[in-house]
Amino acid sequence: MQLTVWTYEGPPHIGAMRVATAMEGLHYVLHAPQGDTYADLLFTMIERRSKRPPVSYSTFQARDLGADTAELFQETAREAYERFKPQALLVGSSCTAELIQDDPGGLARALNLPIPVVQLDLPSYQRKEIWGAAETFYQLVRALCAPHAPKPGEPRPAGAAGAKPRCNLLGPTALGFRHRDDVVEITRLLGELGIEVAVTAPLGATPADVARLGEADFNVVLYPETAGQAAGWLKRTFGQPFTTVVPIGYGATRDFINEVAQLAGVDPSPVLSGVRSRLPWYSRSVDSTYLTGKRVFIFADGTHAVAAARIAAEEFGFTVVGLGTYAREFAREVREAAKRYDVEPLITDDYLEVEAKVAEAHPDLVLGTQMERHIAKRLGIPCAVISAPVHVQDFPARYAPQMGFEGANVIFDTWVHPLMMGLEEHLLTMFRKDSEFHDAPSHLGGALPSAAGAETDASLPGSEAVSLNAESAPSSPTSTTLPASLTWVPEAEKELRKIPFFVRGKARRNTERFALERGVSIITVDTLYDAKAHFGR
Amino acid sequence: MSGLAATPRSTVPGGCGELAVLRERGRREVFCGLAGIIWLHRKIQDAFFLVVGSRTCAHLMQSAAGVMIFAEPRFGTAIIEERDLAGLADVNAELDRVVTRLLERRSDIRLLFLVGSCPSEVIKLDLSRAAERLDQLQAGRGVRVLSYSGSGLETTFTQGEDACLAALVPELPAEAPDAPPSLLVVGALADVVEDQFSRLFADLGIDSVRFLPARHADEMPPVGPSTRVLMAQPFVSDTVRALEQRGAKRLTAPFPFGAEGTTAWLAAAAEAFNVDPERFRTVTALGQERAKRAMSRYRDQLEGKRIFFFPDSQLEVPLARMLSRELGMRLTEVGTPYLHRQNLAAELALLPADVVLSEGQHVENQLDRCRAQKPDLVVCGLGLANPLEAEGLTTKWSIELVFSPIHGYEQAGDLAEVFARPLMRRARLEV
Secondary structure, three states: OEEEOOOOOOOHHHHHHHHHHHOOOEEEEEEOEHHHHHHHHHHHHHOOOOOOOOEEEOOEOHHHOOOOHHHHHHHHHHHHHHHHOOOEEEEEEOHHHHHHOOOHHHHHHOOOOOOOEEEOOOOOOOOOHHHHHHHHHHHHHHHHHHHHOOOOOOOOOOOOOOOOOEEEEEOOOOOOOOHHHHHHHHHHHHHHOOOEEEEEEOOOOOHHHHHOHHHOOEEEEOOHHHHHHHHHHHHHHHOOOEOOOOOEOHHHHHHHHHHHHHHHOOOOHHHHHOOOOOHHHHHHOHHHHHHOOOEEEEEEOHHHHHHHHHHHHHHHOOEEEEEEEOOHHHHHHHHHHHHHOOOOEEEOOOHHHHHHHHHHHOOOEEEEOHHHHHHHHHHOOOEEEOOOOOOHHHOOOOOOOOEHHHHHHHHHHHHHHHHHHHHHHHHHHHOOOOHHHOOOOOOOOOOOOOOOOOOOOOOOOOOOOOOOOOOOOOOOOOOOOOOOOOEEOHHHHHHHHOOOHHHHHHHHHHHHHHHHHOOOOEEOHHHHHHHHHHHOO | OOOOOOOOOOOOOOOOOOOEEEEEEOOOOOOEHHHHHHHHHHHOOOEEEEEEEOHHHHHHHHHHOOOOOOOOOOEEEEEOOHHHHOOHHHHHHHHHHHHHHHHHHOOOOOEEEEEEOHHHHHOOOOHHHHHHHHHHHHHHHOOEEEEEEOOOOOOEOOHHHHHHHHHHHHHOOEOOOOOOOEEEEEOOOOHHHHHHHHHHHHHHOOOOEEEEOOOOHHHOOOEOOOEEEEEOOOOOHHHHHHHHHOOOEEEOOOOOOHHHHHHHHHHHHHHHOOOOHHHHHHHHHHHHHHHHHHHHHHHHHHOOOEEEEOOOOOOHHHHHHHHHHHOOOEEEEEEEOOOOOOOOHHHHOOOOOOOEEEEEEOHHHHHHHHHHHOOOEEEEOHHHHHHHHHOOOOEEEOHHHHHOOOOOHHHHHHHHHHHHHHHHHHHHOOO
């Protein structure tokens, strides 16, 4: 049994829903009790989709147990087919239905529907959302493409002479972090290279499209989390090679261009020589000097974490002080990357552990998920979101890809803005006594801890909107526990408050650590500056 | 057509006139009872709710509940894993370990609820025995441990609160047999609303008024034969039944929504406590007048508009009554997950005779009916709201009705505004 307050990933059937909802002409019949329908609102409210997910729940109740749950499932499947007329059906169980051991695959096959029925076995008590999405896409690809597979040993038929090279884009799903825009950006980039996109899947594809995957020359794996397994099978079955570089960041985009150009047999140099991203120049501009060596903590899904570490180190001049992932499937990749930046990799799905590591590292910027946004806010550290799980505000109306050269531009803005806000907050705090800046509005929202008020280093009031209900953020006191042996003299406390709020917590902790280590029990202004001299900054 | 497609329909005689009730059984689109934790953990300030369930339960809690609460909430999930399913003895040991760890971390907790879920119910994990065991183990810390089920197999949305409060009833202290009559208001209300009602009851001369749940674990109200129970929420039927078993007497009243509902609700208490009618009129006059004035601001927007309710919270019937009688809205279909005739008797009597009530749900068929009706306003859950908006219908997502203070005179205007706002918005947008 695992005790959890927040969790990074949902159960595997949510992963299946991300695939089903991304597609057209597909329907998912899920054996599940009524409460599991909450999942619909992930798509309609958080992703703000205008359509319901194509999922029919069997909605069994206590009185059905041991009686007719199997029949209920069959009726749901039959009705879903008749009402929605999908090209293919996914069938499976949620965690509760898994326990009652009906066999959705067999039950659905017994209906003899005239469409392909793909059975999903997603073990809810072992696996999680990302695995569920990968498995669902893999099963779907296998089921729909296998009938078109060449005989073993038969070579790939050569493409027509003079035809453009063609690839598939694999991996984008519903509820993915900027997947919609990434697809647009990469499709355009491939177009500039003279490469045609045959099928993008699952996002926007129909089962008929998926059945054509084997026709392309190679596959572009945009999100290895969801598409890696399917791409491997397509390679074995259809001899399609696939890309290994994920084009997130300026350098990675260039590497990606070289990789696809080689797979497609085209010349990458015209595209590489055209200056398409402002990131390298913005990073070189004098304004960016203050970014030098900013200490950044990264925690995300595997692909985004590894990509962010490279961007941070090579393209922003940051120092990576933490790197981790909640996706155990990608632990190996993250460990390797952590070695490059000489940090201890953090592989965990316990957000409390992440919080402890972030607090310990005292970073200047956190790059993470929705969870790290909470953590960073509690600790008063600037934060940018780089990966799912995310919040409604991470599905912006504007075009905001992460991939390709435009993605690099977007990333530059997204990471720098929270730091600039920090700088401006610093100025606002410095000039607070100035009449012009009196009651200066804060970018961080809410009230700044007032100079006179009791200030704790972890209680920045958040004004971020509560997403789905009208409650305000609870005001649970999060005061730091001062070791009993330590006392701050009023002058030192006053001096501490002159330090900008976003480094104040760190200064307080460093000073207390310094004092404790030296057996000093009364913290004076001198202790504060002794500690500053000791730790630097 | 068979099974789900052919929904059994029956007409049940109503309290006043023949109210047709469409009973539906099919695919539902509602939250399970676990969702009640979201407001209950805020209400009972030293309680912790530990869901014993799956990763789905944990995911529901944070997704449905608003991921945005960035402080650590007073709820969590003990996620059942593969190895727990191997043997039940193991699960109990695991649960003890998890609870011990939790209480060590949260020394502020005085009341711990083990909350059953669909999976814990299917594997027949006996949480009431686990709670007894843990209660003894943790007695030294001054922590009570109770259990209830919020599973989607047993409960929908607000029924979770009923199950939680019903679990509290056996724990309530006994009121002295010779105690003077006291009033017990049942159902979680916003603190501000509780305070408003307390002032009104005091002005009426009803001194001994208590609320269930109380704000703290050690302030739970006593109950006995002299207790008069007034329901503040329509969904607390199991709790009221349990209170009746302890001798309490139930007062029947409409629910305190709008000026009329609030007055009738207060009147039921006043009558039980023999409050002088003149005094009642004097005390309630100002509130009634303010509520009517606040509501009248929205009457123009709402009058004559047709409203359709999908079933979510069991608040649908009292709200439909308020909207039709005080704001002139026309009711098309009023869906409720469960229609409790006894609790709603006073409400049903006030509904127009031609209203279509539906109980339970077959969401696809109900969507068809909704589209055919083309109502001016649809009240529905979060999963349906945006898709219906995209089809051109105007919606009010029902969750706000559960999370916002809507009871009583001072909230009557806010409640009207909740329904008027989507219509005003649609009228305002030119794109």
